[in-house]
Amino acid sequence: MIRSLYVRITATFLVVVLISIGVAFLFTNQMFKRDARGQLPNQMEKAINRIEQLYAVSKPASLKEFLDEVSDQQGLSIIAVSSANRLVQAGVRSDAMVNRLTYEQLGNVFRGNMVNMGMFNREEGSPPMPPAMGKLVQFGSENWALFVQPESFPQNSNFIWTAVTLLVTLLVVGSVLILIAARYLVMPLKMMTNAATRMSEGDFTVRLPVRHGDELGELAEGMNKMALSLSQLEMMRQDFVSNVSHEIQSPLTSIGGFAEALRSEEVTESQRDRYISIIKQESMRLSRLSENLLNLASLDSRQHPFHPKPYRLDRQLRDVVLACEPQWMAKRQTVELLMEETTITADSDQLNQLWINLFANSMKFTPEEGKIFFGLSEQDGYAIVRISDTGIGISEDDRERVFERFYKGDMSRDRSQGGSGLGLSIAQTVAHIHGGSIMLDPHADQLAGASFIVRLPLVAIKR
Numbered sequence: 001m002i003r004s005l006y007v008r009i010t011a012t013f014l015v016v017v018l019i020s021i022g023v024a025f026l027f028t029n030q031m032f033k034r035d036a037r038g039q040l041p042n043q044m045e046k047a048i049n050r051i052e053q054l055y056a057v058s059k060p061a062s063l064k065e066f067l068d069e070v071s072d073q074q075g076l077s078i079i080a081v082s083s084a085n086r087l088v089q090a091g092v093r094s095d096a097m098v099n100r101l102t103y104e105q106l107g108n109v110f111r112g113n114m115v116n117m118g119m120f121n122r123e124e125g126s127p128p129m130p131p132a133m134g135k136l137v138q139f140g141s142e143n144w145a146l147f148v149q150p151e152s153f154p155q156n157s158n159f160i161w162t163a164v165t166l167l168v169t170l171l172v173v174g175s176v177l178i179l180i181a182a183r184y185l186v187m188p189l190k191m192m193t194n195a196a197t198r199m200s201e202g203d204f205t206v207r208l209p210v211r212h213g214d215e216l217g218e219l220a221e222g223m224n225k226m227a228l229s230l231s232q233l234e235m236m237r238q239d240f241v242s243n244v245s246h247e248i249q250s251p252l253t254s255i256g257g258f259a260e261a262l263r264s265e266e267v268t269e270s271q272r273d274r275y276i277s278i279i280k281q282e283s284m285r286l287s288r289l290s291e292n293l294l295n296l297a298s299l300d301s302r303q304h305p306f307h308p309k310p311y312r313l314d315r316q317l318r319d320v321v322l323a324c325e326p327q328w329m330a331k332r333q334t335v336e337l338l339m340e341e342t343t344i345t346a347d348s349d350q351l352n353q354l355w356i357n358l359f360a361n362s363m364k365f366t367p368e369e370g371k372i373f374f375g376l377s378e379q380d381g382y383a384i385v386r387i388s389d390t391g392i393g394i395s396e397d398d399r400e401r402v403f404e405r406f407y408k409g410d411m412s413r414d415r416s417q418g419g420s421g422l423g424l425s426i427a428q429t430v431a432h433i434h435g436g437s438i439m440l441d442p443h444a445d446q447l448a449g450a451s452f453i454v455r456l457p458l459v460a461i462k463r
Helices: 005-058 063-074 094-100 103-110 156-200 215-262 269-300 313-323 325-330 348-365 423-433
Strands: 076-082 087-090 133-139 142-150 309-312 334-339 343-346 371-379 382-389 437-440 451-457
Touching (some): 005 133, 063 076, 063 087, 076 094, 087 094, 103 142, 156 215, 215 269, 313 325, 313 343, 313 348, 313 371, 313 382, 325 348, 348 451
Parallel strands (some): 334 371
Antiparallel strands (some): 076 142, 309 343, 371 382, 437 451
């Protein structure tokens, strides 16, 4: 329970409040006492003057009874010494005042001076007492040295009671408010915990409300983006499984059907050769699909061998064109090369696969006597390779998904020459591994032929 964020926030607040209240109380109490001590001389002088005035007005028969009554009403300890050394005392501290009174202090008073006895009567375990003050007064026709001492600091008990009441009220109200506030703060975290639990169970439709612009709001927005990404990833995974199943099932069905047909005794020799040829083609198609899948899985795992070394990229592109010469010559296609001398540090085997995949697509979807263009230049530390053709082009709908795995575009077009829809995915993965990118040329008319731009750093760093 103590590990709960709600409990920890509440407990931390209460500890801080208690410490703050204690420090504030001690500080305020000391400040009050200091101010009270600074005001005491004037207050006690006024008290002595009032006592003298009361005596003059009331003219009591007994000075002792008069001082006892004043002591009880005003909370003062009083001693009075006449010029004839007569002593009258009243109040609980009067004995201590007599014991501390000196002849020097008494003489100063009779000479008309105000005397501060500086007396702090303090019993063990009791709070310090304010000092006693002395002044010359006249009771009747006789001069008296009158000394008074408050029983406690003025309003000290009232101040303490008021301060304690105020601080306790603050503690109670603050505790209730922090309980409510902590619950309000923890509630979004509980919602995020529930959302994370649902996502761990495979529910990626969960979305959190983003109501604040603070850290919790940023966290909720991040979790929403994560849920969306996981949802898209799950859809891609399902599509991938579906596409793989379809790509495998189609040739297997053909192989099974023609193999069964070969068992018939009515099959002619020419039909037998044709069936065997179809079975061989479908087997090769399965082999290529398996090889592409393994290659793509290896590239995705980032464990694929990566051996960058410097070499001439323009020579590699020429070698790819020459290696594929039988295919483009068979369709009487024209290949144009406009390339700068460029040295790049990269994995030549991986990039060779990238160029072959792009060139193979161009040859496949470019009609006979069409043209294919290779361009190579350097710009801002990057090698820019442009591969364009005059083929059937790419529709606007297909452009958004052209790099998706197994996506083959508009099947109503003449794209029946085979393929698994993995070539461009492999090319994109290789480009990303080298820290580069591949994209469709946004300025080219894709309906008049496909145009791809590949940007590769001259010094590739594996990502």
